[in-house]
Amino acid sequence: xxxxxxxxxxxxxxxxxLGEALxxxxxxxxxxxxxxxxxxxxGEGEILGLVFPVYYYSLPTVVEEFLEKIAIIMEKGSRCxxxxxxxxxxxxxxxxxxxxxxxxxVSTDFVFSVEMxxxxxxxxxxQDKGKQEKMLINSKDSLKRIIEIIKEDKKGDYNKIKGPxxxxxxxxxxxxxxxxRKTSKFNVSDRCTNCNLCQEICPVDAIEMKEGKPIWIKDKxxxxxxxxxxxxxxxxxxxxxxxxxxxxxxxxxxx
Numbered sequence: 001x002x003x004x005x006x007x008x009x010x011x012x013x014x015x016x017x018l019g020e021a022l023x024x025x026x027x028x029x030x031x032x033x034x035x036x037x038x039x040x041x042x043g044e045g046e047i048l049g050l051v052f053p054v055y056y057y058s059l060p061t062v063v064e065e066f067l068e069k070i071a072i073i074m075e076k077g078s079r080c081x082x083x084x085x086x087x088x089x090x091x092x093x094x095x096x097x098x099x100x101x102x103x104x105x106v107s108t109d110f111v112f113s114v115e116m117x118x119x120x121x122x123x124x125x126x127q128d129k130g131k132q133e134k135m136l137i138n139s140k141d142s143l144k145r146i147i148e149i150i151k152e153d154k155k156g157d158y159n160k161i162k163g164p165x166x167x168x169x170x171x172x173x174x175x176x177x178x179x180x181r182k183t184s185k186f187n188v189s190d191r192c193t194n195c196n197l198c199q200e201i202c203p204v205d206a207i208e209m210k211e212g213k214p215i216w217i218k219d220k221x222x223x224x225x226x227x228x229x230x231x232x233x234x235x236x237x238x239x240x241x242x243x244x245x246x247x248x249x250x251x252x253x254x255x
Contacts, residue, residue, distance in 0.1 A: 001042065002049035003029040005203070007224030009253025010085040010116040013034040014143060015051040016253075018083070021147045022047055029066045030203035038070045044077035047150070048106070050097060051083045054157035055120075055223065057091025057166070058174035061181070062203050062222050074106055081110035081150060087118030089149050089163030092170035110150060113159040114142045119225055119248045122238055126246040136252065181223040183216035185239040192235040230255065 001026050004015035019026040024047050042048045052063045059067075074080065082097050084090045090113050098108045100239060116139050117132040118124075127135070149158065163169060183206055194212040206221040207214045214227070214236070228236045229247045237243055249255050 001040070001046065002026045002051060003032070003066070005029050005053070005060055005066075005122075005224075006053040006253070006255075007053065007222075007226040008119045008229045008248055009250030009255045011051045011053050011083075012255065013250050013253040014083060014085055014114060014116075014139070014243070015049070017143045018049060018051070018147060018150075022049075022150060024049065027049055027163070030062050031071070033062065033066055036065075036207070039073065040070060041073040042078040042080075043075050046078050047074075048072070048074065048080040049083065050101075051085070052093075052097070053224075054084050054086040054090045054093045056094060056173040056177035057089070057163070057170040058177055059096050060222050060224065061095050061178065064100070067097060069203075070104075072101075072104055072106050079109045079150075079153075080106055081112065081192050082108055082145065082161065083112040083114065085114050085116045085236050086161070087120070088115070089169075089170070090159060091163060091173065093164040094157075094159050095166070096170065107193045109155045110146075111157040111159050112142075112146050112149075113161050114139050115161065116250070117248055119229055120223075120247040121225065121242050121247075122223070124245075126248045132248070133233065136250070147238070177223070183218060183221050186227070187237050187239075188213050189235045189237070191233045195232060198224070198231060198236060201226050201230060 002012045002019045004013050006012040015026045082094050084094050094111050117135050198214050199207045206218040208217050
């Protein structure tokens, strides 16, 4: 069973690719949190997988909450892997996930990372199309290798893109992320068509539709930016900087 969290499709694509190759069901962990479905038994021969993007060298808050809350029983002969998708480096994000699982008595057999196009347009623009295409081609090769490693049961930590001083980077940047993931700067233009998509896809129910327009009803959210990137008419912005920046949805994800 593979659990994923995604904003714009990178981790969804990775999870679906591994799920199909390994014969494992794929589940949106944010939906499990909403439904309070947080008990899991992984049987003999089965695989538990966790696939997530890296935010500020850290775990997205919804991923950390899921890991802290879920009760897991790993039966003899079961295995576990972690896969982080990122735009450049992971910091200690995979170690954080591994440490939480270890506290629950779950040993992580494999740790992976895959570089994919970035979407965090609150700080910078998306990569150009050529670079995105190259990264996606490379990600296909990386996922093929990951599948081979798991099938061959070559246990180990294969995350080689943690970056310099990963512990310090995760500690410092993670604190900024948890502090600054505010919703106050989200805004919507008159292009909004009241399609409700942003409300439907928000992983933490931070959006409600009122008088035909979305409003953010929570002070903080995950900052996955799904609402901005996946708005079909480009009506949602965050402050003023995102107006001139591109949008990104993983074209292989099916979103």
